[in-house]
Amino acid sequence: MVSNKFKKLLLASPLLVAASAANAGYDIKISDEDKISFGGYIKVDARYVDGNVGYKPFWIGSGTKLAEDASQFNIFANETRFNMKYTHGEVMGFIEMDFWGGEGNQIVSNSAHPRIRHAFIKYKDVLAGQTWSTFMNTSAIPESADFAGATQGLVFIRQGQVRYTMGDFQFSLENPETWGGDTANDSVPDVVARYNLKGDWGSVSFSALGRQLNTNSGESETAIGGSIAGRIKTIGKDDFRFQFHQGEVGRYVGVGFTKDINTDTAGVEKVEDTTAYLAAYRHYWTETLRSTVLYGSAEADYSGAESSQWSVNLFENLTKQLAVGVEVGQYRQDNLDADSNYAQVTMKYVL
Incomplete structure (x- = not known):
């Protein structure tokens, strides 16, 4: 046997x-009862950046102003990722890794380290582990060559959590982290509640966030924020994607845009208040040729941080799994009066 x-x-x-x-x-x-699934994609990017905001392989919510304009060109495949899903009856385990772990050696081997993206277990309506925050609506992320596109206008965060889903309602307790404050006393999990609306017209989510933040002076502050995001079908295969976030959302919005607690020159600490938004329209020229135009912006009241990004792209599916694209755009650090233009060509093969 x-x-x-x-x-x-x-x-x-x-x-x-x-x-x-x-x-x-x-x-x-x-x-x-048992099944294993493998997936992911291979993505190759050629990126050119010119201006007085320092080069990044993809734009995030903050940047460095250079003393003078600079130009840089790179070819890389770090966004490539691989995932595995294990299913046993009503239990599912999922893990995914990509190659943004740093330490890439461009002199000889470009040996970038892998890093964990997702690792969670799902049983019926309960999820436990690291994945996208419940505060985040992934369906509202636009298609772009630049990773995620206009990140300062997005809720974009992965972290440990326990989530319960009941129909269209979701509730989670998530990993606390007071960025800019006293992380040693982060003893209360972040709380997220979300309601999802779905239909033939598309989908919209309404999310609320509540946290206890700890200042370096030993004070505890309550932080509350809200988000609305969605994808609306329009004409044919076209769609409109949007996000709007407001309140004391700190590290949840903008991929490093602003800290949860900011300190002024007089040493006064305050919970930051942020307003951020993103709007993107995708139009299909043919069944496989499409373009997305997008704009995202974020402003922080206390620190004065302000950034924005626009872009327009063109993607074509050469096969069902293989797509090529080109994108041009501009990233601005408005409070620093700095900006850089960029152009990117990409090829993506979905496994």
């Missing part, structure tokens, strides 16, 4: 052949 371990090996062996042939997504059935 063939052992269970040997059966699994026989069932898994076709994966090696399929992977070498670069076919789309893989599902391997181990038994009636």
Whole structure:
């Protein structure tokens, strides 16, 4: 009789052949209750940046103003990612990694480190582990060559959490972190509540965030913020994506845009208040050729930080899994009176 371990090996062996042939997504059935899925994509980018905001492989909510304009060109594949999903009845485990872990050596090998993106377990309506915050609506992220596109206008955060879903309502307790404050006393989890509306017209989410933040002077402050985000179908395959965030949202919005607690020159600490938004329209010229034009902006009341980004792109699917695209745009650090223009060409193969 063939052992269970040997059966699994026989069932898994076709994966090696399929992977070498670069076919789309893989599902391997181990038994009636057990299945392993493999996925991800390979993405190659050529990026040119010119201006007085320092080069970044993708724009985030903050930047460095240079003493004078500079130009830089890079080719990289760090956004490439790989994921695995394990399913056993009503239990599902998911893990994903990409290569933004740093330490890439451009002199010889460009050996960028892998990093964990997602690692969570889901059982029925309960999810536990690291994944996108419940405060975040991933369907409202626009298609762009620049990773995520206008990140200062997005809720964009992955962290440890326990989430309960009941129909269209979601509630989670998430990892606390007082950026700019006393993290040693972060003893109360962040709380997120979200309601989702879905229909033939698209989807919209309404989210609320509540946190306890700790200042360096030993004070505890309550922080509250809200978000509305969605994707609305328009004409044909076109869609409009939007996000609006307001309140004491700190590190949840803008990918490093502003701290939760900011300190002025007099040493006074205050919970930052942020207003951020993003609007993007995607138009299909043909069944496979499409463009997205987008604009995102964020402002912080206390620190005075202000940044914005616009871009326009063109993507074409050469096959069902392979897409190529080109994008041009501008990133601004408005409070620093600094900006850089960029152009990016990308090729993406979805596994």
